[in-house]
Amino acid sequence: xxxxxxxxxxxxxxxxxxxxxxxxxxxxxxxxxxxxxxxxxxxxxxxxxxxxxxxxxxxxxxxxxxxxxxxxxxxxxxxxxxxxxxxxxxxxxxxxxxxxxxxxxxxxxxxxxxxxxxxxxxxxxxxxx
Numbered sequence: 505x506x507x508x509x510x511x512x513x514x515x516x517x518x519x520x521x522x523x524x525x526x527x528x529x530x531x532x533x534x535x536x537x538x539x540x541x542x543x544x545x546x547x548x549x550x551x552x553x554x555x556x557x558x559x560x561x562x563x564x565x566x567x568x569x570x571x572x573x574x575x576x577x578x579x580x581x582x583x584x585x586x587x588x589x590x591x592x593x594x595x596x597x598x599x600x601x602x603x604x605x606x607x608x609x610x611x612x613x614x615x616x617x618x619x620x621x622x623x624x625x626x627x628x629x630x631x632x633x
Contacts, residue, residue, distance in 0.1 A: 510536040511626050514555040516546040518564040543572025550582045556626045562591040573603045586625050
């Protein structure tokens with residue numbers, strides 16, 4: 505019997521409470537997760553570990569979502585990794601669309617909706633590649 509690989513998630517979120525919640529929730533749902541507090545940390549992780557999907561907060565210190573996304577798209581191995589935007593901003597839909605996000609969730613978010621979205625985004629990305 506062949507074991508299925510865990511879906512790899514990179515969560516880029518500056519709020520440590522939300523990062524801890526994402527680690528607990530997604531690990532419990534069978535995802536392999538790494539977290540970064542900002543875009544710069546996320547780029548460092550992408551240098552050696554490529555996720556199946558990235559959860560991306562829009563407003564972060566050090567490097568915001570737009571700057572992170574510009575750099576991610578220039579990384580050969582990480583350019584095609586889909587992103588799901590997670591934000592409390594009012595214009596989250598427009599900003600997520602501008603980033604080319606595959607999905608969007610507004611904060612506060614429903615945990616079940618996040619898990620469902622991640623499971624939908626990853627198979628779609630795998631079929632496209």
